[in-house]
Amino acid sequence: MAKLQGKGNCQTCPIRYRSIFADIPEDKLPEVIGDFRTSILTLTHNEVIYSEGDAPTHTYTLRKGLIKLTKSLPDGRIQIVRIIGHGELFGFDGLANENHNHTALALTDIEICKLPMSGLERIRINNPSVDKAMMQGWIQGLRAAENMLLDLGAKKAPERLASFLLKWCKDTEQGQWIDLPLSRTEIAELLGLTVETVSRFLSDWKRKGYIEDTRSTVRLVDSDGLNQVVDGYSK
């Protein structure tokens, strides 16, 4: 189902301002890019971009939608290790001469840009602004992973779920409806819980008037309630 949409065109790319080429002035772009050729792919929910253990050939930038990076155990248990958004670079294990350490799947319908590894490395080495953007991406990725490790290792179920909701809705004004394109199962896989546990706490908070939701959106009605769950809860 993964569908090739044709060659990418960095110059007209709608998410360039969020990509690793963000700081290249438009008129300098052709010279930076050179004969670097990307391609655009579209995929739908749960389609695989690459799998854990695969030998990398490309690195990717997400143009539209959301991606989940997952790891799994032999018996099928799954952990989502990161969610990739708009403009983010992923699938770069090859730059350290390693196979992919996780599987990448479409969380929603997505559009991705495939960047050939060798060309990308050439561009990075010759362009400080690209280099800097990539470095910052890796450091931010590490920071996010550290935060998630704190959640999974030290927080209890309701604390994890509440801080997840608050983080998800962080950049939006209070009381707005917000897309949450993760199923209950996916939320559980992200937070190291079971579907049932996720469902129970969400229902509880709906009854208490902290949140409202439809199948794929949420709204924080009383984020103070959730904040209390996050820190006061432990006492």
Added chain:
Amino acid sequence: MAKLQGKGNCQTCPIRYRSIFADIPEDKLPEVIGDFRTSILTLTHNEVIYSEGDAPTHTYTLRKGLIKLTKSLPDGRIQIVRIIGHGELFGFDGLANENHNHTALALTDIEICKLPMSGLERIRINNPSVDKAMMQGWIQGLRAAENMLLDLGAKKAPERLASFLLKWCKDTEQGQWIDLPLSRTEIAELLGLTVETVSRFLSDWKRKGYIEDTRSTVRLVDSDGLNQVVDGYSK
């Protein structure tokens, strides 16, 4: 107690071969380093190198011993998010213009090299081999974090502990005594468990003859036993 041991000397540094300067030929080193001035510090168990939230001034390389990077919750719960070994670079959040996202503490007696951030950035930008080593360090850090997320999110207590032991002893030949300079409490903080749980399983495995240990060393007598705990356990 943090004690300044004097200026660092990259040329004679015993761990240079493991550092980000590993690939610089010895005779090129002075020109690469220029007037970059490092300093060497020694610290003892549980002394703090920097704290979560601090504004970074330096980046560090570990010369001797082990370091733990931790995060904690308001009520005091602690999570170790990474253990730093020999030659590894840490404390680089400043390169992404961020404050430190975790606290760094000595796990054993340690010796660290303090690298001024701006000088390091200059060297990285001008030296492909330094740049590459740093990039690979970040990518490897991300991979390690992903693996740890799988452990914390998807594995049960005995599985976590068994895979921790196996990983710790991985590079050593079967049956060797191996330093394990983490207290039970620290193992618990790393694996998202309580001291009691850690102690219980270790005792159990000692009785079963899988492992032997002294206060700060272990020996895998029957690593097959542990391997069974890791994957067979779940069935």
Added chain:
DNA sequence: CGCGACTTTGAGCATATTCAATAAATGTGG
């Protein structure tokens, strides 16, 4: 309208925690 997938809810259970007490190891000062 009916089927299939996802979600909610309930009841019982297992795992890991908490609290408490004992034991072992380590360090300190005399």
Added chain:
DNA sequence: CCACATTTATTGAATATGCTCAAAGTCGCG
């Protein structure tokens, strides 16, 4: 070098948190 104080580790019993299994309810889509 020993006695004592302090920290660290072990073990036990009771509890709670989150999981498993099962059933009913919702939603979306053809």
